Amino acid sequence: MENINPEIKEVVRTDRTLEDNAFIEEIEDEIDTEEVFDLIRDITDPEHPLTLEQLNVVKKQQISVENKRRLIKVEFTPTIPHCSMSTIIGLCIRVRLMRSLPNRWKVDVKIFPGTHQSEDALNKQLNDKERCIAALENPALRKVVNRCLEDCD
Amino acid sequence: GGRLEEVACLSGHEERIWNANWSPCGKYLATASADKTVRIWREIPGQSGKWECCSLLEGTHNRTVREVEWSPDGKFLATASFDATTYIWAADRSEITPLLPLEGHENEVKSVSWDATSRSLATSGRDKSVWIWQLEPDGEWEVVSVLHGHSQDVKSVQWHPKRECLLSASYDDTIRVWKEGDDDWYCSETLKGHTGTVWETSFCGDGAHFVSCSDDKTLRFWRRSAVKGIPNAFRWESVSIVGDEHLRTIFSVDWNKSNGLIATGDGDNHVRVFQMDAVWGLDSDTPQVVAVARDSDTHTGDVNCVRWNPVHADMLVSVSDDCTARIWRYVPPS
Numbered sequence: 001m002e003n004i005n006p007e008i009k010e011v012v013r014t015d016r017t018l019e020d021n022a023f024i025e026e027i028e029d030e031i032d033t034e035e036v037f038d039l040i041r042d043i044t045d046p047e048h049p050l051t052l053e054q055l056n057v058v059k060k061q062q063i064s065v066e067n068k069r070r071l072i073k074v075e076f077t078p079t080i081p082h083c084s085m086s087t088i089i090g091l092c093i094r095v096r097l098m099r100s101l102p103n104r105w106k107v108d109v110k111i112f113p114g115t116h117q118s119e120d121a122l123n124k125q126l127n128d129k130e131r132c133i134a135a136l137e138n139p140a141l142r143k144v145v146n147r148c149l150e151d152c153d
Numbered sequence: 154g155g156r157l158e159e160v161a162c163l164s165g166h167e168e169r170i171w172n173a174n175w176s177p178c179g180k181y182l183a184t185a186s187a188d189k190t191v192r193i194w195r196e197i198p199g200q201s202g203k204w205e206c207c208s209l210l211e212g213t214h215n216r217t218v219r220e221v222e223w224s225p226d227g228k229f230l231a232t233a234s235f236d237a238t239t240y241i242w243a244a245d246r247s248e249i250t251p252l253l254p255l256e257g258h259e260n261e262v263k264s265v266s267w268d269a270t271s272r273s274l275a276t277s278g279r280d281k282s283v284w285i286w287q288l289e290p291d292g293e294w295e296v297v298s299v300l301h302g303h304s305q306d307v308k309s310v311q312w313h314p315k316r317e318c319l320l321s322a323s324y325d326d327t328i329r330v331w332k333e334g335d336d337d338w339y340c341s342e343t344l345k346g347h348t349g350t351v352w353e354t355s356f357c358g359d360g361a362h363f364v365s366c367s368d369d370k371t372l373r374f375w376r377r378s379a380v381k382g383i384p385n386a387f388r389w390e391s392v393s394i395v396g397d398e399h400l401r402t403i404f405s406v407d408w409n410k411s412n413g414l415i416a417t418g419d420g421d422n423h424v425r426v427f428q429m430d431a432v433w434g435l436d437s438d439t440p441q442v443v444a445v446a447r448d449s450d451t452h453t454g455d456v457n458c459v460r461w462n463p464v465h466a467d468m469l470v471s472v473s474d475d476c477t478a479r480i481w482r483y484v485p486p487s
Contacts, residue, residue, distance in 0.1 A: 069400070069421075103454040103474055104422065106401065128324065128350060128368075129420075129455070130308070133169075133187065134235055134261050134279070137216050 006048060006079045009056045011041075031105070033063040036072055039100050044148045046088045051151070055079055057089060062112055070105045072097065075112040082117055090126040091135060092148045154445040155485045157424060157469070161204045162451075163194050163478040170472035172220040172458045176244075177227045179464025181207075184478050185218040191232055193249065194478070204480065213240055213251050219263050220309075224271035231274055233262040239276050239286075241294065255286055255294055264309040268316050273297070275319050277307035283321045283331065285338060298338040302329055309353045314360045314410075322351035328365055328375075330389060346373055346391045352403065358410040363389075366403035366417060371396040372427070374440060395442050398425065405458040411466040414483065415442070418456030424448040424471045426483055446483060 037060045041053035052058045062075040074093055078086045090109050097107045109126045111119045125131055135141050168187035175182055182194045193208035216235035223230055223244060230242040230249060238254040239262050259280040266275045274286040274294075283300040305324035312319055318341070319331040328344040328351055349368030356363045365373045372395040380386040401420035408415050415427040425448075430441035454474025462468035469481040 106420065124324075124350070130263070131306075131324075133217070137235055 003047070003079045003083065006050070006055055008050060008054050011051070011053055030067050031065055031072070031101070033060055033065050036063045036065060036074065036097070039152070040074065040093050040096055042152045043089075043092050043096055044151055046085045046092075046144060046148055052076070052089065052093075058093070071108070072101075072105060073108045073110065075110050077112040077115045081115060086111065086116055086118075086122055087125060088141075088144060088148070090122065091132060091141075092145050094126065094132055095136065095145055096149055096152060155426065155483055157426065157446050157448045157481045158484055159448075159451060160202055160468070160480040160482050161196075163192075163204055163206070163480070164476065165192055165206045165209075166190070166476045166478075169454065169474040169476060170457065170478055171217065173460050173470050173472045173478055174220075174222045175460060175462050175464075175470070176223045177225055177463060179462045179468075181223075182470055182478070182480075183221045183223065183230060184472055185221040185232060186476075187217040189214050189216060189218060189234075191218055191221050191230075208249055210242070210249060210251075214238070216261075219261070220265050222265055222267055224267045225269055226271040228271065229267075231265045231267065233265040233276060233278075235261040237262060237278075239265050239274070253294070255284075257284055257296060257299070258282070261306075263307065266310045266312050266319075268312045268319075269314060270316065273312075273316075275310040275312060275321075277310045277321055279306040281306060281323075283307055283310055283319070283329075285319070300331055300338055300340065302340045302343070303327070308350060311354045311356065311363075314356055314358070317360065320354045320363065322354050322365060324350045326351060326367075328354060342388055344375065344389055344391070347371070349402075353405050355406050355408040355415075357408045357413065362392075362408075364406050364408055364415060366406040368402045370399045370401065370403060372399075372403065372406060372415070372417065372442070374442065392438070393440050393442060395427065395444075398427075398444050399423075402455075404455065407460050409461040409466060410463065414445070414461070416459040416461060416469055416471075418459040418471050418473075420455045422452045422454060422456060422473070424452070424456055424459055424469070424479075424481065426469075445486070448481070451479060452477070 043052045064073045094109045110123050166186040170186045172185040184192050191210040192206045197203045214234040218234050220233040228245045230244045232240045241252045258278040261279040264277045272288045277283045281303045285297040286294045287297045303323040307321050307323045309322045321329045330342040332341045347367040351367050354365045374393045375389045376392045377387045399419050403419045405418040417425045426446040452473040459471045467483045472478045
């Protein structure tokens with residue numbers, strides 16, 4: 001384990017009001033940053049029994065959604081700048097969104113600028129769909145990803 | 154401009170389709186999918202516009218089939234798979250049957266390409282290497298060469314139409330040109346210019362130009378130029394760039410060998426068609442390439458591959474993450 005004592009964020013849940021939900025159902029094609037955040041906040045860290053939200057790896061303000069182009073961009077912050085788990089975390093975010101959203105949605109997963117020493121290489125890898133898909137055909141890796149996604153939903 | 158009319162939509166694959174290629178006679182279409190199978194499709198005889206899956210090749214690969222290509226003589230089919238093998242199939246019988254696997258790549262094979270003679274194959278993969286295989290008179294396939302040079306996985310290989318050279322496109326953002334020397338194959342040039350993964354290359358009919366497509370959202374056109382002072386020597390130079398048409402990664406490009414049209418498939422679900430401007434055409438120092446048609450957002454996922462029919466020059470196929478293959482007819486401006 002690399003980061004033995006990560007900073008943990010107090011998580012406060014605020015349920016959406018009824019009006020909000022009704023609004024979302026009506027326009028089913030529209031998605032907002034809150035919905036995207038809800039999909040990924042409970043992904044478990046590969047090393048700690050904590051969620052990506054608790055570890056401050058994902059934040060609502062680091063998600064952007066362009067409904068017209070059906071484009072979602074998620075930036076995440078590794079807990080330490082040389083975190084070797086960043087590929088797995090990025091892959092988990094991508095897989096979670098891939099499995100939850102219709103495939104006409106385009107997803108870009110990136111490192112929050114300046115928070116990892118191999119930022120460019122990681123961004124390239126995480127956004128190469130062939131590499132991501134091939135990685136998921138690897139049984140050992142798929143098991144790790146599935147375990148991180150167990151507590152979602 | 155012209156337009157793309159949808160002729161047929163082929164459903165049957167259970168997962169994303171990565172690649173498609175036409176038989177040399179133009180009648181059959183092979184598609185390769187993440188569902189580990191290859192499907193062969195044809196237009197039902199006597200029923201124009203109605204297509205059927207006439208053959209399902211399954212049980213041979215145990216992971217994604219990444220590419221499928223017919224040999225130019227129509228006798229063989231080759232399939233490249235993430236299971237680290239390339240399979241050779243006999244295609245000149247009533248049924249397409251697996252002959253033998255070509256083994257050697259360490260892991261995922263990402264591309265396979267036949268040379269013009271149908272006797273040599275090139276493959277490439279995640280292990281950063283390019284392999285050249287040759288069919289021996291006894292029916293065995295020999296490894297002729299294993300080419301190293303790329304620093305990252307090799308996304309695709311493409312033979313020159315007259316076998317002058319072999320191109321490989323890579324995640325390392327470069328294209329390498331390989332040639333046969335006295336003893337062995339060697340890298341004669343490394344072409345730089347793209348600022349992202351190069352996904353695919355395609356030659357024009359006479360092999361004097363080729364086009365490459367990339368994650369950097371551009372198409373680059375390359376021209377073969379004589380090297381001054383050295384007879385019969387040439388190098389490739391980038392002559393023009395299409396940089397303002399695609400919004401996401403361009404996964405596939407195919408140059409129509411008979412009418413010169415260029416089709417692309419991209420990560421924004423689109424199929425597009427380009428042509429050389431009549432005034433500033435191929436012979437000019439700065440050929441201009443203009444967009445002439447785009448589909449109307451029919452695929453609901455990335456378009457992974459586009460291929461023109463070798464016989465019916467206005468017919469195009471596109472395959473997608475949405476698990477369908479679509480046949481299009483290009484209608485030129487009236």
